[in-house]
Amino acid sequence: TVSDTESSRSQTLAVIPGDGIGPEVTAEALKVLEAASPVTFGSTRYDLGAERYLATGEVLPDSVLAEIRGHDAILLGAVGGKPNDPNLPPGILERGLLLKLRFELDHYVNLRPSRLFPGSASPLADSVLGRGEIDFVVVREGTEGPYTGNGGALRVGTPAEIATEVSVNTAYGVERVVRDAFARAEKRPRKKVTLVHKTNVLTNAGSLWWRLFQSVAAEHPGVETDYIHIDAAMIFMVTDPARFDVIVTDNLFGDIVTDLAAAITGGIGLAASGNVNPDRTAPSMFEPVHGSAPDIAGQQKADPTAAILSGALLLDHLGHPEAAARIESAVLADLSKRAPGTTRRTSEVGDAITARL
Amino acid sequence: TVSDTESSRSQTLAVIPGDGIGPEVTAEALKVLEAASPVTFGSTRYDLGAERYLATGEVLPDSVLAEIRGHDAILLGAVGGKPNDPNLPPGILERGLLLKLRFELDHYVNLRPSRLFPGSASPLADSVLGRGEIDFVVVREGTEGPYTGNGGALRVGTPAEIATEVSVNTAYGVERVVRDAFARAEKRPRKKVTLVHKTNVLTNAGSLWWRLFQSVAAEHPGVETDYIHIDAAMIFMVTDPARFDVIVTDNLFGDIVTDLAAAITGGIGLAASGNVNPDRTAPSMFEPVHGSAPDIAGQQKADPTAAILSGALLLDHLGHPEAAARIESAVLADLSKRAPGTTRRTSEVGDAITARL
Ligand SMILES: CC(C)[C@H](C(=O)O)[C@@H](O)C(=O)O
Ligand SMILES: CC(C)[C@H](C(=O)O)[C@@H](O)C(=O)O
Numbered sequence: 001t002v003s004d005t006e007s008s009r010s011q012t013l014a015v016i017p018g019d020g021i022g023p024e025v026t027a028e029a030l031k032v033l034e035a036a037s038p039v040t041f042g043s044t045r046y047d048l049g050a051e052r053y054l055a056t057g058e059v060l061p062d063s064v065l066a067e068i069r070g071h072d073a074i075l076l077g078a079v080g081g082k083p084n085d086p087n088l089p090p091g092i093l094e095r096g097l098l099l100k101l102r103f104e105l106d107h108y109v110n111l112r113p114s115r116l117f118p119g120s121a122s123p124l125a126d127s128v129l130g131r132g133e134i135d136f137v138v139v140r141e142g143t144e145g146p147y148t149g150n151g152g153a154l155r156v157g158t159p160a161e162i163a164t165e166v167s168v169n170t171a172y173g174v175e176r177v178v179r180d181a182f183a184r185a186e187k188r189p190r191k192k193v194t195l196v197h198k199t200n201v202l203t204n205a206g207s208l209w210w211r212l213f214q215s216v217a218a219e220h221p222g223v224e225t226d227y228i229h230i231d232a233a234m235i236f237m238v239t240d241p242a243r244f245d246v247i248v249t250d251n252l253f254g255d256i257v258t259d260l261a262a263a264i265t266g267g268i269g270l271a272a273s274g275n276v277n278p279d280r281t282a283p284s285m286f287e288p289v290h291g292s293a294p295d296i297a298g299q300q301k302a303d304p305t306a307a308i309l310s311g312a313l314l315l316d317h318l319g320h321p322e323a324a325a326r327i328e329s330a331v332l333a334d335l336s337k338r339a340p341g342t343t344r345r346t347s348e349v350g351d352a353i354t355a356r357l
Numbered sequence: 358t359v360s361d362t363e364s365s366r367s368q369t370l371a372v373i374p375g376d377g378i379g380p381e382v383t384a385e386a387l388k389v390l391e392a393a394s395p396v397t398f399g400s401t402r403y404d405l406g407a408e409r410y411l412a413t414g415e416v417l418p419d420s421v422l423a424e425i426r427g428h429d430a431i432l433l434g435a436v437g438g439k440p441n442d443p444n445l446p447p448g449i450l451e452r453g454l455l456l457k458l459r460f461e462l463d464h465y466v467n468l469r470p471s472r473l474f475p476g477s478a479s480p481l482a483d484s485v486l487g488r489g490e491i492d493f494v495v496v497r498e499g500t501e502g503p504y505t506g507n508g509g510a511l512r513v514g515t516p517a518e519i520a521t522e523v524s525v526n527t528a529y530g531v532e533r534v535v536r537d538a539f540a541r542a543e544k545r546p547r548k549k550v551t552l553v554h555k556t557n558v559l560t561n562a563g564s565l566w567w568r569l570f571q572s573v574a575a576e577h578p579g580v581e582t583d584y585i586h587i588d589a590a591m592i593f594m595v596t597d598p599a600r601f602d603v604i605v606t607d608n609l610f611g612d613i614v615t616d617l618a619a620a621i622t623g624g625i626g627l628a629a630s631g632n633v634n635p636d637r638t639a640p641s642m643f644e645p646v647h648g649s650a651p652d653i654a655g656q657q658k659a660d661p662t663a664a665i666l667s668g669a670l671l672l673d674h675l676g677h678p679e680a681a682a683r684i685e686s687a688v689l690a691d692l693s694k695r696a697p698g699t700t701r702r703t704s705e706v707g708d709a710i711t712a713r714l
């Protein structure tokens with residue numbers, strides 16, 4: 001793996017196409033990104049994922065992680081092998097690659113915008129959609145919670161087995177992500193932050209989140225605040241999603257809420273995300289929310305829109321907000337022209353969006 | 358608190374009306390239950406909840422728990438005070454009363470049926486509803502997982518605070534609830550069980566659930582099995598809910614999934630639940646999924662249907678399946694005749710359903 005360009009003026013991308021449909025959607029994201037960007041990107045491609053693991057036993061060698069660290073940002077397609085492959089136990093790639101990158105590179109803001117683009121199909125009834133525009137962003141904590149890998153198991157495989165998972169929450173980790181959420185809300189027209197948690201049951205973590213939410217809120221008197229339990233959030237998400245502006249929540253609740261958010265706004269084929277290190281002590285990583293969909297891999301059937309929109313988030317993060325906005329507008333135009341019932345090849349979608357830039 | 362009747366032939370109910378709309382919906386549930394039941398119930402009323410706590414500092418005295426244990430079943434309305442009451446910290450009633458009852462009485466099957474009754478309004482689009490009938494049941498584990506109250510906090514209130522929540526999962530606890538789910542599936546026409554978890558991240562607990570699910574499945578060759586991650590379950594719940602028959606899942610995922618299930622099948626006003634001890638070593642408890650809704654308390658505005666359907670689950674559990682079915686049919690008939698846009702008083706709904714028995 002060698003950088004394509006070494007120009008000091010260019011910015012560098014580590015590209016991890018991954019498995020399944022990952023390479024196809026990544027190719028389109030790069031196509032659009034390069035066409036929209038005011039600067040030239042030097043990119044390095046890293047073959048990581050199920051294929052590499054199954055062939056070599058390697059998930060994320062330290063040397064590769066060190067190299068990736070040297071880039072300005074990471075574009076990731078999707079990782080994951082065939083379901084229930086006995087040679088690929090659950091967690092190997094998730095914990096060893098995806099979460100390892102998020103944790104090692106301190107991606108404490110997992111940013112997931114949700115917007116119902118005109119022309120995209122929501123599974124919600126018109127009566128719900130008529131309540132108002134759906135346009136919110138979930139700020140999901142990315143480096144703590146039940147995702148830390150804490151916990152363990154005893155007497156595995158016996159009737160006396162016990163397995164634990166520990167959700168770890170620190171003032172350090174919670175405060176910084178809550179601050180980020182309020183800072184984002186300040187820049188949005190509605191200026192509202194909703195905390196989603198389960199303070200009535202998870203009282204230790206809940207109390208920490210609640211107190212820090214209140215204290216950061218006090219510094220932002222112009223921002224409206226709201227709290228809802230994760231279970232009630234499910235109800236509002238399908239009956240009144242227009243009520244949300246910025247949602248801040250923990251790693252696991254954020255995982256759950258963002259898939260539902262993607263579903264109600266036209267599906268996982270459109271959901272982009274950024275794993276952001278706001279302090280810029282390491283490169284941030286941009287990826288579609290969807291998985292590797294091995295069943296349709298290599299058939300040019302995947303919708304690359306989520307990967308393309310993730311590319312827009314990447315450009316924005318690297319200081320090119322106009323280019324990011326151009327991609328968003330092109331996607332919007334493309335979506336509004338999609339004829340229901342017709343399908344295009346993955347590369348055709350990328351070409352169509354590029355043509356609109 | 359003294360039993361109304363002492364007849365040895367009658368069965369006894371502990372009734373906990375609770376707070377907010379709890380007493381109103383419980384009154385209707387009892388009205389319908391008594392009208393439908395082939396036996397006379399002796400009932401004891403226990404005043405527990407926010408009001409008692411705020412007045413006396415008592416949540417669930419040991420002596421009251423011991424008395425409740427002596428009944429055949431428990432009917433609970435709803436507990437919970439005004440939101441953000443500084444005198445009622447989150448968790449006091451949930452951990453001290455509701456979860457305490459579930460844990461102490463070994464309610465390891467938290468049973469939550471979801472069915473789109475004709476005439477009830479779903480927030481889902483017709484294109485989704487047209488995919489098939491929505492009629493599934495969630496078997497939510499009730500005595501383990503992140504609900505155990507394990508975990509703690511250090512250096513509370515300082516920038517060095519750390520708070521943990523420990524999800525505890527045992528082979529003992531997981532196997533028995535998975536067995537219950539398969540036994541229920543055997544009795545349903547579609548005979549399908551879907552495990553919902555997050556095995557790719559929560560690998561310790563996930564592996565335990567996955568292995569026990571597989572081994573119990575092997576004993577039920579006639580039952581179809583499926584696995585989906587909790588995040589993907591969110592998507593299916595709003596795009597293809599007809600795919601579900603029996604869902605088995607942990608305590609927290611079950612909390613989340615059942616509120617979404619209630620929302621898509623006409624709302625929390627219809628969602629019934631049973632906290633069941635299948636071994637009958639202690640009384641089971643039946644309650645609507647909704648909360649105490651203090652904002653509309655005492656105004657006869659609450660829909661008692663969820664409480665009434667919980668009463669049907671109670672009758673079924675106590676060996677009166679025909680009476681339970683009669684209540685269900687009466688509710689169904691009532692729902693199909695509800696005129697959109699009109700509202701009835703809580704007691705009017707109870708009367709109408711009673712009249713249809
Ligand atoms: C693949 C998995 C580890 C990941 C997560 O749970 O975060 C995914 O679901 C996501 O939301 O990015
Ligand atoms: C009130 C709360 C403790 C409870 C739970 O989380 O189980 C409720 O949400 C429910 O689903 O019955």
